Amino acid sequence: MDFALPGDDDPRRQQVRSWLEAHPEPSPRELAEAGYVAPHWPRPWGLEADPITQLLIDEEIKRAGISRPFNMIGTGWAGPTILHAGSQEQKDRYLMPILTGEEMWCQLFSEPEAGSDLANLSTRAVREGDHYVINGQKIWTSLAHESQLGILLARTDPSAPKHEGISYFICPMDTPGITIRPILDMTGMHSFNEVFLENVRLPASNLVGEENKGWSLAKVTLGNERVSISGRGAIWGQGSTAADLIEVAKSAGGLKDPAMRQRLAKLYIESEILRLIILRTVTAAVKGEQPGPEASVRKLLSDEHGKRLLNLAKDLAGAGGMLANRGPLGTEPGWWDFGFLFTPAITLAGGTAEVQRNILAERVLGLPREVDPDEGVPWSERGRQATTTLNG
Ligand SMILES: Cc1cc2nc3c(=O)[nH]c(=O)nc-3n(C[C@H](O)[C@H](O)[C@H](O)COP(=O)(O)OP(=O)(O)OC[C@H]3O[C@@H](n4cnc5c(N)ncnc54)[C@H](O)[C@@H]3O)c2cc1C
Numbered sequence: 001m002d003f004a005l006p007g008d009d010d011p012r013r014q015q016v017r018s019w020l021e022a023h024p025e026p027s028p029r030e031l032a033e034a035g036y037v038a039p040h041w042p043r044p045w046g047l048e049a050d051p052i053t054q055l056l057i058d059e060e061i062k063r064a065g066i067s068r069p070f071n072m073i074g075t076g077w078a079g080p081t082i083l084h085a086g087s088q089e090q091k092d093r094y095l096m097p098i099l100t101g102e103e104m105w106c107q108l109f110s111e112p113e114a115g116s117d118l119a120n121l122s123t124r125a126v127r128e129g130d131h132y133v134i135n136g137q138k139i140w141t142s143l144a145h146e147s148q149l150g151i152l153l154a155r156t157d158p159s160a161p162k163h164e165g166i167s168y169f170i171c172p173m174d175t176p177g178i179t180i181r182p183i184l185d186m187t188g189m190h191s192f193n194e195v196f197l198e199n200v201r202l203p204a205s206n207l208v209g210e211e212n213k214g215w216s217l218a219k220v221t222l223g224n225e226r227v228s229i230s231g232r233g234a235i236w237g238q239g240s241t242a243a244d245l246i247e248v249a250k251s252a253g254g255l256k257d258p259a260m261r262q263r264l265a266k267l268y269i270e271s272e273i274l275r276l277i278i279l280r281t282v283t284a285a286v287k288g289e290q291p292g293p294e295a296s297v298r299k300l301l302s303d304e305h306g307k308r309l310l311n312l313a314k315d316l317a318g319a320g321g322m323l324a325n326r327g328p329l330g331t332e333p334g335w336w337d338f339g340f341l342f343t344p345a346i347t348l349a350g351g352t353a354e355v356q357r358n359i360l361a362e363r364v365l366g367l368p369r370e371v372d373p374d375e376g377v378p379w380s381e382r383g384r385q386a387t388t389t390l391n392g
Contacts, residue, residue, distance in 0.1 A: 069101025
């Protein structure tokens with residue numbers, strides 16, 4: 001396998017370059033309409049780009065110093081689910097504003113009693129004529145306070161076993177009955193929220209796919225989430241990489257402490273393994289194969305890699321780094337310090353590291369499945385202390 005992308009003379013690369021020359025400061029809408037926000041999406045929203053073309057476009061956009069509109073949940077996992085199962089009307093209404101960033105999306109899945117065991121969710125949706133009436137509580141809803149729309153899971157049939165009575169909705173966040181309360185994390189940032197839904201009336205046309213078939217769509221969403229948030233940067237693929245920390249160490253004249261050197265070398269090796277796993281996913285996709293076990297390995301490795309990287313950066317800030325905002329080896333704290341404080345979240349969101357290991361154990365290694373005493377039992381009659389099944 002050739003690990004390098006095609007060079008400057010590749011016609012696909014040249015085509016993107018010419019477009020960028022003609023549009024040196026493209027608006028979000030221009031980028032979206034050219035298909036450059038999600039090139040792998042089908043037309044008219046994307047370019048049906050194969051993964052190599054997609055990587056080439058990513059490289060060229062980065063080289064031109066252009067940022068795509070920020071809408072992580074919209075572009076990363078709500079949009080792909082609507083593409084997969086939405087009606088034509090839903091695709092026409094929602095996909096372009098996702099790509100342009102004109103409508104931000106959040107994900108109303110987790111609840112106080114339904115995190116890893118997501119199928120235990122108890123938010124209820126009751127059909128009344130041409131509406132559903134929703135009551136319940138969501139938690140950890142990232143960006144709810146900045147979003148116009150959310151993807152929402154709610155239980156439409158409590159008499160069915162827990163995975164079978166769930167439906168998938170599109171929820172405008174300004175619908176009467178929605179209350180959003182901020183939760184501050186320990187970086188001091190307000191990124192997630194509690195969301196309370198009290199007699200929230202959603203038109204039946206906001207149901208995605210069929211009633212009671214929402215669990216299979218939730219799995220599509222979670223699959224896309226796991227791939228979207230697992231790149232080489234320390235926080236879900238974004239931000240500093242092991243190569244950045246090596247540059248910091250080099251600029252400071254190298255590391256004298258052999259234990260620190262060893263940790264940095266290990267991180268570099270890990271980041272190379274991660275790069276190859278990502279390329280393996282790409283290669284499989286080029287061959288038309290679905291992502292295999294490497295997608296779960298990739299999510300688990302990249303989360304834990306991010307944690308180790310930010311912990312080492314903090315250790316390299318020295319003892320003073322415990323008390324003050326300080327970057328590694330006397331650098332500006334910037335992203336490093338924030339990243340360190342954020343690290344506990346990295347292995348939780350999108351399915352915890354333990355849950356990923358369970359998935360690998362059961363679906364890759366073929367070990368016996370975790371026992372769920374509520375398997376097949378109507379959700380309304382489940383044992384309250386049920387052990388969890390897996391988020392996804
Ligand atoms: C930064 C951040 C952003 C988030 N954003 C969103 C969002 O936008 N929308 C949304 O819906 N949710 C969001 N979440 C919630 C996230 O999906 C849940 O936190 C996650 O699924 C874990 O659920 P929980 O917090 O209820 O923990 P629990 O499920 O209660 O787990 C507690 C601990 O027990 C372990 N555990 C649980 N079950 C098992 C098992 N079967 N085997 C082994 N260990 C197990 C877990 O690994 C964990 O360590 C976000 C979380 C974070 C941290």
